[in-house]
Amino acid sequence: MRISLFFILLLTAQFAQARSYIDGHLHYVDFFQESEGMQALLSAMDQGNISHTAIMGIPVAKKWQEDEPKKPRYYAGDDADLYWYSATDFYLLHAIQQLKPEQKKRFFPFLSGFNANDKNAATHIRRTLKMNPGFWQGIGEVFTRHDDVTALMQGNTPRANNEAMMKVYRVAEEYDLPVLLHSNVTSKRERNPLYLEELEEALSKNPDVRFIWAHAGTSMELHRHQEELDFLHPLIKRLLDEHDNLYIDLSWTLLEPYLLDAQGKPNPNWLKLFTDNPTRFVLGSDVVGRFSNLGETMSGFEPVLEALPKDVAQAIAEDNFLKLLPKKEAQ
């Protein structure tokens, strides 16, 4: 009797510990538009306690250029271009359409395959949305100001406030779709919020569009060239106060050095920002096409979540993302 009670308590304790997550930022394909596929993804989600995933393609493809002897392994592998690649959305659509109904429910597909510098992009998006009414749950990840990625892209670097994107936001508003926007807050060398006004203009001119700011404007390339950006924490605090339509994606480049110190301890200033703004932050893995690290990446947020009040942790781990999704009537 005593032993069985012990096991029940043990099981209950384990059950209570198993937090479930929504991954708000996952790329089904890599920069070559390749993927391990849905079965690998679903089993990684099961193992990592990831209930749902905002899933998207990648709007550009890396070229294996004629003069390169070896096929590049990453977009940064050589100097060859990245070109706009709309088929990414159709790979994703096809992959989801093959799933069983209960599996489909675990995915929130985002539409990303458009040229963010093309003033016709909004028309292309509208046409694609109409093809599969109610399928797409968001727009993005849109690459604007993304250091080496946008430097290698054919054509000009898109900006969060360019005319083409302003037209895209009109569509997002009409269909009630959130927009996941990658817009680096600065360049690799400048230690000031060089590109901030582009984001702020997009936010203030589109108050009815929900913006998810990918990695809060940071990237791995910024970290490689600069240490912690001192202005980031006060900046996010101000932006959240001034723009009700802004949400922050905490995916991986924010974990270190911002949320966790070198010893892996949560930073109290960031914990306070989360507690003061419990509805404004979401999690993401930002994995690209390979899913073996998915569970580990999401559980990397645990030291932060465990240091927060339970309701705040639950909001950030799952509930906030659900609230960003379109209300059904809009579609």
Ligand SMILES: [Zn+2]
């Ligand atoms: Zn991403």
